[in-house]
Amino acid sequence: MAKGKTDRAGGKPDAADQVLIDLAGDILSEYFFDPDHEDGYHAGFAAFRGGSQTAMDLAEMTLELDAGDCELSIDALRTATAFRVSIAHPKFAATIEGLWDFDQEELRKPKIVSRTGSAKAIIAGCDAIFEAIEESDLDGEELDDLMAALGDDTEHPRIGDDPTEPPAATALDRGRVKAIAKKLARNPDAGPNAEDAGWLEEMPQVLPVITDLLIAEASATDKKRDDNLVEAYQDLLTHQLEFVRYRQDAGWDWAIRMLSEYQQRLIALGEAKTIPQQDWFAMAGAMTQARVPVSEDVQVALASAGFTPEDVEPTDDMVGMLRGFLDQMAGMVSSAEEVIEGLKSSAAMMPGDLRSFLATEMALSPHQVLRDAVPLMLLDSDPAVRRNAALALEQSAHPETLSPDALRRAITVRNWLPPADRPALDSAIRKARLAGVEIGRWPAPSAVLEFHATMIDGSGAQSLLAVDRAGKKGVFAGLLLRHGEGIADAWGQADVARRDINTMLREAKLQGTFVQVRKSYLDMMAQHAIGTAVEAGTAPPDGLLTFAELAGGADWKDRRLDIAEEAERMWLELPAEARTANGVAAAFARGLDWMQGDQIILSWFEDGPKVRDALASFARNDRAGMMAVVLSDILPATRAEWAERFVLMAMWCEGAIDAKYRERAADLIPVAHALVGDTPMAEIPVMEVIAEQTLMAVISGAW
Numbered sequence: 001m002a003k004g005k006t007d008r009a010g011g012k013p014d015a016a017d018q019v020l021i022d023l024a025g026d027i028l029s030e031y032f033f034d035p036d037h038e039d040g041y042h043a044g045f046a047a048f049r050g051g052s053q054t055a056m057d058l059a060e061m062t063l064e065l066d067a068g069d070c071e072l073s074i075d076a077l078r079t080a081t082a083f084r085v086s087i088a089h090p091k092f093a094a095t096i097e098g099l100w101d102f103d104q105e106e107l108r109k110p111k112i113v114s115r116t117g118s119a120k121a122i123i124a125g126c127d128a129i130f131e132a133i134e135e136s137d138l139d140g141e142e143l144d145d146l147m148a149a150l151g152d153d154t155e156h157p158r159i160g161d162d163p164t165e166p167p168a169a170t171a172l173d174r175g176r177v178k179a180i181a182k183k184l185a186r187n188p189d190a191g192p193n194a195e196d197a198g199w200l201e202e203m204p205q206v207l208p209v210i211t212d213l214l215i216a217e218a219s220a221t222d223k224k225r226d227d228n229l230v231e232a233y234q235d236l237l238t239h240q241l242e243f244v245r246y247r248q249d250a251g252w253d254w255a256i257r258m259l260s261e262y263q264q265r266l267i268a269l270g271e272a273k274t275i276p277q278q279d280w281f282a283m284a285g286a287m288t289q290a291r292v293p294v295s296e297d298v299q300v301a302l303a304s305a306g307f308t309p310e311d312v313e314p315t316d317d318m319v320g321m322l323r324g325f326l327d328q329m330a331g332m333v334s335s336a337e338e339v340i341e342g343l344k345s346s347a348a349m350m351p352g353d354l355r356s357f358l359a360t361e362m363a364l365s366p367h368q369v370l371r372d373a374v375p376l377m378l379l380d381s382d383p384a385v386r387r388n389a390a391l392a393l394e395q396s397a398h399p400e401t402l403s404p405d406a407l408r409r410a411i412t413v414r415n416w417l418p419p420a421d422r423p424a425l426d427s428a429i430r431k432a433r434l435a436g437v438e439i440g441r442w443p444a445p446s447a448v449l450e451f452h453a454t455m456i457d458g459s460g461a462q463s464l465l466a467v468d469r470a471g472k473k474g475v476f477a478g479l480l481l482r483h484g485e486g487i488a489d490a491w492g493q494a495d496v497a498r499r500d501i502n503t504m505l506r507e508a509k510l511q512g513t514f515v516q517v518r519k520s521y522l523d524m525m526a527q528h529a530i531g532t533a534v535e536a537g538t539a540p541p542d543g544l545l546t547f548a549e550l551a552g553g554a555d556w557k558d559r560r561l562d563i564a565e566e567a568e569r570m571w572l573e574l575p576a577e578a579r580t581a582n583g584v585a586a587a588f589a590r591g592l593d594w595m596q597g598d599q600i601i602l603s604w605f606e607d608g609p610k611v612r613d614a615l616a617s618f619a620r621n622d623r624a625g626m627m628a629v630v631l632s633d634i635l636p637a638t639r640a641e642w643a644e645r646f647v648l649m650a651m652w653c654e655g656a657i658d659a660k661y662r663e664r665a666a667d668l669i670p671v672a673h674a675l676v677g678d679t680p681m682a683e684i685p686v687m688e689v690i691a692e693q694t695l696m697a698v699i700s701g702a703w
Contacts, residue, residue, distance in 0.1 A: 016119035017112050019126045024085040024096035025107035030133055031059055031074055033195050035176050038102060041076060049078055058083075063132045067091060070129060084113070089125045092117025103183055105193065159615045159626075159698060165254035166205040174209050177236070181213065184232035192239065200239060204247060207240045207258060211265065211283075218279040234282050241290035248292075250608040263287070263298050270305030281346065288347040291488075299351040323361060330367035336406075339373035340542055355380060356388035363392035363401075371401060375409040376542040383421060386539060390424035397432035404440030407432050409545055411439065415557040416530050416544070418537045445552035446475055451522045452505070452514045453652060456645045458603035460484045464522055465508065466492070466551040469501045476501045477550045481525060483648060484641055486533030490543035492550045513598055519552070521655025524561065525648070526553060531560025563644050567676040570650055570669045584670045588685045591667030595686060605693035606634055615698055623695065630691040631681045642687070643675035 032038045041058065048056040055075040063070040068090035075084040077097065084097045094117075098110035115122070180196045192200060200206065214233035217226065241262070247255035270280055284302055287294055294302070333339050343350070343358070350358075359377045362370040374396075377389040393410060396402050407429070414425050433439075446468040456462045460483040468474035477492025496504075508514055526548075533540055535558075548556055577583050595601050614634055618626045635642070650672050653665035674684050681687045 016122040091121040185228040336373035352382040359389040394428035408440035487540040527559035531558040534558040646672040
């Protein structure tokens with residue numbers, strides 16, 4: 001990035017100047033992304049500055065572009081943090097100088113020192129250079145090169161020889177974590193930038209480092225404590241716990257062990273009382289935010305470790321303490337959702353029995369805001385808590401204690417629960433109706449809502465948004481689906497400033513392909529996800545109620561789609577010529593062409609210990625042998641999951657507002673039909689791409 005006015009000697013600044021400035025900033029950002037490069041610069045600068053040279057060579061690079069070879073170079077100048085970037089393209093040349101801000105990763109006070117070539121040639125050439133620099137994933141040709149390089153190794157190492165877990169973090173890793181935290185502390189409202197987030201995701205082993213640094217900073221005396229830095233480490237902790245949890249979900253033993261060690265350390269830290277209690281609670285709450293599963297035993301241990309004898313004074317009565325806690329909460333919140341969010345912050349320390357007790361206390365509370373929160377507890381992750389919440393509702397099923405809105409929500413939630421959870425809730429609903437409790441009316445959704453949905457990534461994740469930006473304030477609500485599992489997250493607000501809505505929508509679109517879709521598509525996906533969860537015996541998150549009320553989901557039930565039936569329906573709706581062998585081949589080719597142009601396809605691969613184990617006996621240069629196993633064994637094992645994803649993506653295209661995407665449905669339907677059927681994986685081009693990416697993932701990193 002670059003900030004400041006563009007200064008070009010001998011000419012009026014134009015669009016080409018800004019493109020050159022942006023490119024120079026990108027080149028410096030890429031170079032200094034490697035901590036070794038930054039350390040090398042700082043280490044050598046003092047000696048260079050004391051000498052007679054006017055510039056110090058840092059790096060040179062040759063890019064092979066369609067127009068010919070392009071030479072890039074970076075020189076350090078005698079002024080601290082001053083750099084020169086030189087570009088020698090076949091159709092233009094330029095030299096840019098400026099001051100590099102290592103903390104903000106920005107090129108400041110940029111100046112075009114020299115420039116030749118037309119503005120049109122510069123802009124086109126810079127675009128090609130941007131693409132070449134940012135290209136970080138191996139394509140088929142690069143995979144061949146990698147295999148060839150591996151083939152030069154006379155020992156022919158095998159996949160099974162690769163490390164099965166990340167190495168211990170180094171001092172350099174620790175330094176980078178500290179640098180990231182300091183950047184966050186200076187700008188508390190910003191999360192890690194894309195480069196830092198990518199590095200953190202690739203470095204799960206820094207979780208203990210982040211924990212150490214957080215404890216050290218939280219333990220500082222009042223005069224030395226930096227609250228912004230403590231908060232920055234807390235944010236990094238949440239991010240890293242989530243990244244490691246992803247690895248745990250994939251089945252990696254080291255990730256399971258790492259998260260268990262964190263929990264045990266947290267218990268010991270709570271017992272030792274060496275950091276402020278509020279910081280300890282935040283460290284425990286980070287597990288909830290990162291959705292790290294916490295066993296009942298650990299919850300009990302955390303609860304015991306987190307409270308001191310003074311917490312239960314003066315009565316030493318835990319029940320009295322909890323009732324006092326609920327009374328305090330009632331005076332601090334304004335909605336049932338805020339009550340649940342408050343409880344979630346301590347969820348890691350609340351065993352199921354305690355949450356069940358709270359459900360009963362809240363249902364019988366004199367505070368309506370607490371009573372209204374009980375229907376949300378019907379969506380607790382623990383089935384015992386869900387059923388006890390239903391029993392608590394039955395105790396309060398009277399007009400003076402159960403509000404119409406609470407009953408409406410309970411009736412809605414009933415259709416989102418596994419069958420085993422429904423009888424107790426049915427009894428509560430029946431008792432309330434017989435007692436004369438009225439059913440509240442559903443909030444009317446905005447008439448100008450628009451809906452957006454992403455493609456489905458390789459993990460089955462898909463994001464959906466409901467947005468109203470017609471007035472000064474409006475709705476911004478989201479769903480995160482995990483196809484094959486259910487609804488991973490849901491949230492929403494009704495009074496967001498239009499400017500903020502536009503900003504968040506723009507940022508969301510930068511992260512992936514968001515397409516505006518019809519309401520009917522949103523309804524189908526939400527109900528399909530609810531149905532998936534119900535079949536698995538789980539419940540969706542309580543945020544789904546908020547989203548449904550904002551997006552008009554009054555009729556949502558557990559309606560899981562029949563994937564084979566949908567694939568056949570769409571197949572038969574295609575023109576006859578599209579169902580011929582030639583028509584299918586043409587659709588395969590068209591679909592592969594535009595799908596490969598979307599970054600999300602890079603996430604389409606299989607990974608995890610099972611994949612590694614299946615390929616463990618192969619030499620790393622045996623591409624043909626490994627590809628055969630991926631296509632014959634690994635991908636067929638998840639065929640149903642890929643079939644579901646392609647059926648749902650075809651429906652995504654059908655539900656799009658943009659005609660371009662609706663036309664693309666015809667390219668996805670044959671893929672979905674082939675996967676639902678018995679077409680060999682090797683005969684479906686996009687599955688060959690997925691197989692290659694699976695192979696690259698295994699070769700490039702075993703964990």
